Amino acid sequence: MTKVLAMFGTEAEPKPVPMTWDNLRACSTLQHAMSEVLRRYPLLPLLSRNALEDTVLPRGGSPDGSEPIAIPKGTPVTCCLYLMHRREQEWGPDADVFNPERCK
Numbered sequence: 001m002t003k004v005l006a007m008f009g010t011e012a013e014p015k016p017v018p019m020t021w022d023n024l025r026a027c028s029t030l031q032h033a034m035s036e037v038l039r040r041y042p043l044l045p046l047l048s049r050n051a052l053e054d055t056v057l058p059r060g061g062s063p064d065g066s067e068p069i070a071i072p073k074g075t076p077v078t079c080c081l082y083l084m085h086r087r088e089q090e091w092g093p094d095a096d097v098f099n100p101e102r103c104k
Contacts, residue, residue: 003029032100045082
């Protein structure tokens with residue numbers, strides 16, 4: 001947060017820095033916060049596609065998810081980005097916590 005304040009100032013004492021895309025891109029703290037917001041609240045919570053050809057996924061076909069699974073051509077395949085971005089296996093035990101530091 002201090003980098004944002006150092007670059008742009010505060011509401012009470014703003015710095016005369018123009019709000020340009022280059023200035024915003026240079027502000028890494030802001031970029032990390034935006035990445036964390038999009039992780040927690042993705043623009044598309046679900047992503048769906050139809051398989052264009054027969055294929056086999058290497059995992060997901062058994063109760064424990066360790067066996068291959070066949071996906072026939074034309075099968076709808078859906079990925080829940082909202083849940084994927086909250087998996088403790090991927091993001092750690094604080095997956096439900098807003099933490100821009102994890103995006104560094």
